[in-house]
Amino acid sequence: HTQSQRRSAFRSGLDSCCQLSAVSEVSNSIKNAHSVKGSKFQLTMMNHHLLPAYCFVLQSLTCTTQLAVSVNGFHLPSSTNIPQQPLHHAQPRIHHGTIRRTITNTNSRSSIAALSEGGDDNEILATDRAPCFDNGFCVSFPDDDDVENNGTAEQSADAASSNGKTIDSKSRRTSAVDSTSSSPSFAGEAIQRLGSMTGPTVWSEFGRLSQEYDLANLGQGFPDWLPPDFAVESLVSATIDSTKSPHQYTRTAGHPNLVRQLARRYSEHLGEEVDAMNEVAVTVGASQALYLSLQTLVQPGDEVVLFEPFFDLYVNQIKLAGGTPVFVPLTFVPYNQNDDGEEQDDVVTGGTWILEPEKLKEKISSKTRAIILNSPHNPTGKIFTLPEMEMIAENVVNAGPQCVVISDEVYKYIIHSPPKNDEKAEKMTESSPGHVHFASLPNMWDRTITVSSAGKTFSATGWQVGWCVGPSHLIAPIHQILPYVQFCASTVIQEALARSLPRADEPYEGYESYYQYLNEKYRRKRDLLAEALNDAGFAIPDYDVTPGGGFFIFARITPELKRALPKERLELPFCSNPAAPGGTARLDWALCQWMAEEKGVLCIPSSPFFSRERALEGASDEFIRVAFCKTDETIEQAALALKGLRSAGKDDADNAADSIEKEMAVAAAGGV
Numbered sequence: 001h002t003q004s005q006r007r008s009a010f011r012s013g014l015d016s017c018c019q020l021s022a023v024s025e026v027s028n029s030i031k032n033a034h035s036v037k038g039s040k041f042q043l044t045m046m047n048h049h050l051l052p053a054y055c056f057v058l059q060s061l062t063c064t065t066q067l068a069v070s071v072n073g074f075h076l077p078s079s080t081n082i083p084q085q086p087l088h089h090a091q092p093r094i095h096h097g098t099i100r101r102t103i104t105n106t107n108s109r110s111s112i113a114a115l116s117e118g119g120d121d122n123e124i125l126a127t128d129r130a131p132c133f134d135n136g137f138c139v140s141f142p143d144d145d146d147v148e149n150n151g152t153a154e155q156s157a158d159a160a161s162s163n164g165k166t167i168d169s170k171s172r173r174t175s176a177v178d179s180t181s182s183s184p185s186f187a188g189e190a191i192q193r194l195g196s197m198t199g200p201t202v203w204s205e206f207g208r209l210s211q212e213y214d215l216a217n218l219g220q221g222f223p224d225w226l227p228p229d230f231a232v233e234s235l236v237s238a239t240i241d242s243t244k245s246p247h248q249y250t251r252t253a254g255h256p257n258l259v260r261q262l263a264r265r266y267s268e269h270l271g272e273e274v275d276a277m278n279e280v281a282v283t284v285g286a287s288q289a290l291y292l293s294l295q296t297l298v299q300p301g302d303e304v305v306l307f308e309p310f311f312d313l314y315v316n317q318i319k320l321a322g323g324t325p326v327f328v329p330l331t332f333v334p335y336n337q338n339d340d341g342e343e344q345d346d347v348v349t350g351g352t353w354i355l356e357p358e359k360l361k362e363k364i365s366s367k368t369r370a371i372i373l374n375s376p377h378n379p380t381g382k383i384f385t386l387p388e389m390e391m392i393a394e395n396v397v398n399a400g401p402q403c404v405v406i407s408d409e410v411y412k413y414i415i416h417s418p419p420k421n422d423e424k425a426e427k428m429t430e431s432s433p434g435h436v437h438f439a440s441l442p443n444m445w446d447r448t449i450t451v452s453s454a455g456k457t458f459s460a461t462g463w464q465v466g467w468c469v470g471p472s473h474l475i476a477p478i479h480q481i482l483p484y485v486q487f488c489a490s491t492v493i494q495e496a497l498a499r500s501l502p503r504a505d506e507p508y509e510g511y512e513s514y515y516q517y518l519n520e521k522y523r524r525k526r527d528l529l530a531e532a533l534n535d536a537g538f539a540i541p542d543y544d545v546t547p548g549g550g551f552f553i554f555a556r557i558t559p560e561l562k563r564a565l566p567k568e569r570l571e572l573p574f575c576s577n578p579a580a581p582g583g584t585a586r587l588d589w590a591l592c593q594w595m596a597e598e599k600g601v602l603c604i605p606s607s608p609f610f611s612r613e614r615a616l617e618g619a620s621d622e623f624i625r626v627a628f629c630k631t632d633e634t635i636e637q638a639a640l641a642l643k644g645l646r647s648a649g650k651d652d653a654d655n656a657a658d659s660i661e662k663e664m665a666v667a668a669a670g671g672v
Contacts, residue, residue, distance in 0.1 A: 193320055201312070202579060202604060205580075209602060213597060216638035218630060224631055231496070234503065239492055249488055250488050262282075269440065270437055270440045280469050282489050283482075284486060290314070292482065299323075301323075302369035305326050306325055307355065308327045308611060309606060309620070311609070312608045331353065332352075335352075335542065352541070355392075357391055364395045366400050368402075372406045373406070376550040379554055381548040383435075383549050393443070410466075411551070415433060415434030415549045417523075417543040417546070437450065452466065454500075458500060463493045465490070526551075529638070537646030554626075557623065560646045565587070577593075588621055604625040
């Protein structure tokens, strides 16, 4: 067939597909959205969960018309199976050009950005990828098979050598060629370490939902109010202070005024005299502090221990450093659990996450290079107890002299429910109430890099100033690598923070200090959200029993909420989501997506905070993460939207029961 005939056949097939669609708004948009350029067909869909249904038809058309089809910039494989894995990535992924028009139906639960036809065959069309933020599809945790298949250049060379082949230096690069493209892509070492599939994550997927719908956003952990007045004033004064020249480069390892302030404060917190110039490093946010810590510690083959669930950033940062993440699961203990591990009276309750000694001990070995400790903990809000920290310290020593702890303490000033009845811990936390600095434990200063930042404490996540504090033998390598990452963090912001820190210790809004005010503010917001979640049917922690910090509630999904979720949300095509671990949205993900799309509340599923294997086993099915670092108006909007959530499926169940009863009555009467 000629190219024109193939294009015509494709259009006819697509039109037939649209006519069969049950959602008229979606079908009309798709019908008008298709764009055929030469032998290429391009379509952009904003709702990822609709992709499998339409891809099934598009793949069938691809087989008969022999056109190259891409959806959201990704080539469809020439198969008629509904895709269970992410789509193969087209090369090149995105071109610069002009979007001709956008079709959006605000009354529909789906919206489609479309490219217009017209122009010559050489014209390049652009796809607006803003809703996806990171421009592509992926799973949160790459398949081990993907990593093994992709391999490293060295592994490829070794494998070939073992077969008696010789490989030159140019051939050492692994070539990834898309099945529908003849142009090879030579992946660098960093990309290979991440695996062959990288792209959207839980953050890009739910970020898209936050843009697409009018929501009460309780998802991502950033406050939606201004920093305290004194911080804003410090920023303004630093900006206009010509005597300090804050608009030029400063010291790479950290602005002198800031590192002196940090050294003063941590000397008090840790009981060690911290050298400002040699034992403090300032970075672009705590994420970079973690990244540089791992880069300077880890060699290929080293293991890094994570307590599961964990902040998802850690896994790929470990892989980028060449290390292997090793997961130590925290144990969830419901309040009503009996000695046999069963919940009494079949009632689902909140509970406490604990670290069991044997689970940590069995994962520690001579390969253990580091343990990442996050307390207060994201996502659970757990505050590691002093005995748990002492247990970790014991295992650090047992692992050998190579083992260190990276202590992520970004929530240290948000302890809304401090531990009780522990006099020893209370004495250790006097300088930062409720928070034990791991480096303050006996003999742990020399084996700890303490990481923190200003963003969470001062409600200024966009300031992006973080730091590492530790002994010079651990901080000096970070100083050494910093100039090759960026010359320095923002001088203006560093100076503003240096001016803010002393003022935070002063009386504020009727409280003894800003930190005391901050905790009371979050305590009140926590209670406001907790009441709404309770009313909606979630099981939540009892903060009179369970210590808590940070600004998340790790809420538990009860059976009545599971019943409220429409059954089709756990079936194809709804459950197919390339951003979810394994490409399948399980209960936690499906519930969060349903609440966002149908109820107007955005929360974060828990599965991305678990290892892929345990998420697929169902370990994360029962939990979602809900943020209360939001204005009262946002929380109240969410509370209103959550009302009646657990009874949402009751009407459907009643209708189904009525239908069954009617069918039984008809059958009893001899009907059909």
